[in-house]
Amino acid sequence: MIETFPDADALAEAATQAVQAALARTLATGARASLVATGGRSPGPVYDRLSARDDLDWARVDVTLSDERFVPASDPASNEGLVRGRLLTGPARAARFIPLMRRGAADAAESARLAQAEVAALSPFDMTLLGMGPDGHVASLIPGAQGLDAAMSSQAFCHGFNAPIGDPPRPRITLTLRALMQSKAVLVLIAGAEKRAVALAAAEGADLPVRALLTQTRLPVRVLWTP
DSSP, X not given: OEEEOSSHHHHHHHHHHHHHHHHHHHHTTTSOEEEEEOOSSTXXXXXXXXXXXXXXXXXXXXXXXXXXXXXXXXXXXXXXXXXXXXXXXXXXXXXXXOOXXXXXXXXXXXXXXXXXXXXXXXXXXXXXXXXXXXXXXBTTBOTTOTTHHHHHHOSSSEEEEEEEETTTTEEEEEEOHHHHTTBSOEEEEEESHHHHHHHHHXXXXXXXXXXXXXXXXXXXXXXXXXX
């Protein structure tokens, strides 16, 4: 269930190839392709590699996020800032970006409502990239968060947590479990012994948000791990 790579570079290369192949398959049909990107440290090297790939028709690729903090893109904690700085450069600058953080929104819940229609229109997502926290969270489906049950069961694609959650604690917008399940494929990128143990426990039934992805059979989920 867990694919092991000797180092972060090898993991990033494998993830890059998987994303490129997924986007290329859809682009070859003449349709637009869609990628759900994520924040954190693991995907940065993947974005660096993807941004340089000039064999993809980036003008026909739509990019959105698995989750976002309710902060401007200029904030160091912004996932949008990470994606704009490391993925949407070079040839990949031509891609269309659909943000979760919406200007003028009063709070995270309103931002989620404003993003809902555009994000839903991208599904099914050709590839979804996720990280996983040591608490078993994916996207901003964080254990103990007020409103988590709603995000796990909602029929909407986007959900806003107005109360601060996570590290650092900020209001957040996340794709719901239903939205994540509208993916053709999912890559979960993790590193370190602690996260490997958490992923294995979730796959065996531990009550963690990531379990919903790891124990379903509807879509392929690959967990890529490096020590």
